Amino acid sequence: MDISVIKIGGNVIDHKENCTEFLKLFAHFPGVKVLVHGGGVMASRIGSSLGIVPNMHNGRRITDKETLDVVTMVYAGLINKNLVAELQAYGQNSIGLTGADGNAITSRKRPIKDVDFGFVGDIENVNTTLLETLLGQNIAPVFSAITHDGKGQLLNTNADTIASEIATALAKSHNVKLYFCFDKKGVLMDADDPETLVPLINEDIFKALLQDQVIHSGMIPKLENAFNALNKGVSNVWMGLPENLLLAAKGENAGTTIESL
Ligand SMILES: Nc1ncnc2c1ncn2[C@@H]1O[C@H](COP(=O)(O)OP(=O)(O)O)[C@@H](O)[C@H]1O
Numbered sequence: 001m002d003i004s005v006i007k008i009g010g011n012v013i014d015h016k017e018n019c020t021e022f023l024k025l026f027a028h029f030p031g032v033k034v035l036v037h038g039g040g041v042m043a044s045r046i047g048s049s050l051g052i053v054p055n056m057h058n059g060r061r062i063t064d065k066e067t068l069d070v071v072t073m074v075y076a077g078l079i080n081k082n083l084v085a086e087l088q089a090y091g092q093n094s095i096g097l098t099g100a101d102g103n104a105i106t107s108r109k110r111p112i113k114d115v116d117f118g119f120v121g122d123i124e125n126v127n128t129t130l131l132e133t134l135l136g137q138n139i140a141p142v143f144s145a146i147t148h149d150g151k152g153q154l155l156n157t158n159a160d161t162i163a164s165e166i167a168t169a170l171a172k173s174h175n176v177k178l179y180f181c182f183d184k185k186g187v188l189m190d191a192d193d194p195e196t197l198v199p200l201i202n203e204d205i206f207k208a209l210l211q212d213q214v215i216h217s218g219m220i221p222k223l224e225n226a227f228n229a230l231n232k233g234v235s236n237v238w239m240g241l242p243e244n245l246l247l248a249a250k251g252e253n254a255g256t257t258i259e260s261l
């Protein structure tokens with residue numbers, strides 16, 4: 001099968017109009033597809049309103065017990081169910097999942113090294129049989145950023161990592177393309193200036209831009225996940241604005257394409 005794995009960032013879905021525009025696009029995107037959504041900005045805001053202050057390290061959330069409850073409610077509940085309901089309205093049958101549903105994604109609580117990330121899971125397995133069954137019925141799986149350890153514990157997992165690991169697992173038997181849609185035109189030399197787009201990036205350029213702090217915060221895990229997918233058999237990896245998704249699918253350069261060395 002030709003499969004598109006599309007990730008949508010929290011900064012896009014946090015704006016109703018942008019979210020709706022993206023979901024219509026996703027519903028009409030040709031072929032078989034999987035959606036993975038973030039929502040970090042919403043979890044931070046809703047958590048803060050409950051007195052649970054966000055704690056980030058290099059773009060990744062430190063997830064204590066209270067934060068895990070917040071992210072479960074916000075990602076797997078509020079966001080995931082609203083996205084699925086809206087997709088149904090656009091004629092795209094879809095099913096909202098955490099990693100626990102259908103045993104879709106198992107992960108292991110990250111061991112404590114320099115930093116204790118708390119209830120954060122590193123992915124161990126993606127249930128491709130389940131995904132193939134759903135995709136074969138033209139039901140789009142819609143994943144929130146929650147996985148489980150198989151022993152009853154839910155874990156928070158970066159949504160870019162989920163997209164990358166799903167794409168990689170499916171790439172063992174299918175032709176998979178991975179698209180990261182977010183609130184910027186792509187990788188930028190100046191994150192506030194869309195005119196400074198970097199149209200192609202490889203790992204050497206990434207390391208140099210990281211050193212110069214041109215790339216920071218959430219862009220670090222996004223690019224690490226992009227290279228991970230490319231190095232493990234995903235045929236194309238792209239990042240950019242949701243409205244440029246169709247151009248990207250046609251191979252037109254409207255964002256940043258990730259290249260292997
Ligand atoms: N060089 C860069 N180019 C574009 N964005 C960058 C760059 N460095 C850091 N960023 C930041 O990374 C963010 C994207 O990461 P993140 O917030 O995790 O995305 P998402 O919306 O997908 O969750 C951008 O909104 C931007 O603020």
Ligand SMILES: CC(=O)N[C@@H](CCC(=O)OP(=O)(O)O)C(=O)O
Binds near residue numbers: 009038040060157158
């Ligand atoms: C462990 C970890 O960092 N989890 C992420 C999951 C959500 C996410 O990735 O959302 P965006 O795509 O909107 O950033 C978090 O809680 O922020």
